[in-house]
Amino acid sequence: MVLQDRAKATRQAIIAGAAAVFEEHGYGKTTLAQVAEAAQVTKGALYFHFQSKEDLAGAVIEEQHRLVVQDAERILAGNRPALSTIILMCRAFGLRLVDEPVVRAGIRLTFEATAFGRTVREPYEDWVATMAELAARSRREGQIRASVDPAALARYIVASFTGVQMVSDVLTGRADVMARIEEMWAILLPGIIAEDWPGDPSELAGLVSGTGPDPVPKAAAPA
């Protein structure tokens, strides 16, 4: 048990070290020697856990996806209106990009994935499916207008979020990513919210910065 825990801790340390090096140098220029140094493990320990650089990059992408899905499940459990849930998921992903090197590295590796022959369709397809379900639910809840196609909206949210965080990275090293995510919602919401919905769309966009109303239904426990 103790040995298993230690092996697990070493594996996590290697993933964290790999994330730091991949984030800085990209897939092509990263060497396993750099990763061993960043993780403060021997090359032997590294090879015990990972057979190759491809293997390591795959583990970083998986860990990134695991963290973001974990956030999403916590938010889903909050039982909020579906549209608030969607916005809060974008917020959580943004915060991870700011705070979590594994998530930044995972995203960079996803963009570079063809360089190591990996397909990266699945995380996108997962997100689109989750968002489509939530958008359909929000339409039933009367918050998203009936003329909006949930599947189309889901595809567009995932694609435009991808672009927003990416261009923020290019232009500001993601210093402004949370402001840009809030701006995305401030522009999108007036065109998708039901005409008879009584609230102010810009308040709902404020969920991204935490200044919006808390939309947890009173009957439900907060997540």
Added chain:
Amino acid sequence: MVLQDRAKATRQAIIAGAAAVFEEHGYGKTTLAQVAEAAQVTKGALYFHFQSKEDLAGAVIEEQHRLVVQDAERILAGNRPALSTIILMCRAFGLRLVDEPVVRAGIRLTFEATAFGRTVREPYEDWVATMAELAARSRREGQIRASVDPAALARYIVASFTGVQMVSDVLTGRADVMARIEEMWAILLPGIIAEDWPGDPSELAGLVSGTGPDPVPKAAAPA
């Protein structure tokens, strides 16, 4: 003169060959030998025009930007309402992604640019500035509603277009990119068009597929 023309043709052939190889293999795995073979020139000829792989990647990015800016200037000269101009620029960029390997390779290299130490802020900043000017004009024309901040809209259009074409590449190899660009506009327009604008936003989104109304003012010559 004839020699200069021949040198220019060789240079263009090398750029075309480089684009094909960069698009398929990415920056990291591309070799100059592959480029010489694809361009059907000797390695000597290649080195006469380009000193390094970095140099070649830079030339592909520049050629991509040149083609897309040339499209944009042609559309600008058409003297259409500013919002139609914006949408038609997105359409033209999408068509280049479908038809022009240099543009696809330039976009891939832009995403990989940190791998060869190039900054890629400028093309994004250029696009944002152009779009912001057009958005401000469209507001003055009364087509974009007064509550929309032109600079914010411009940033969001550029970022979300970037994401839309990129996710289309991941999921379908850009087979659906034109449909996704039209979808982007169909979702965006209802929230940004002035409430008293008499037209149907989905018709305006149809400009992307060429099914929309031709918004060339009668007084102006078509571009």
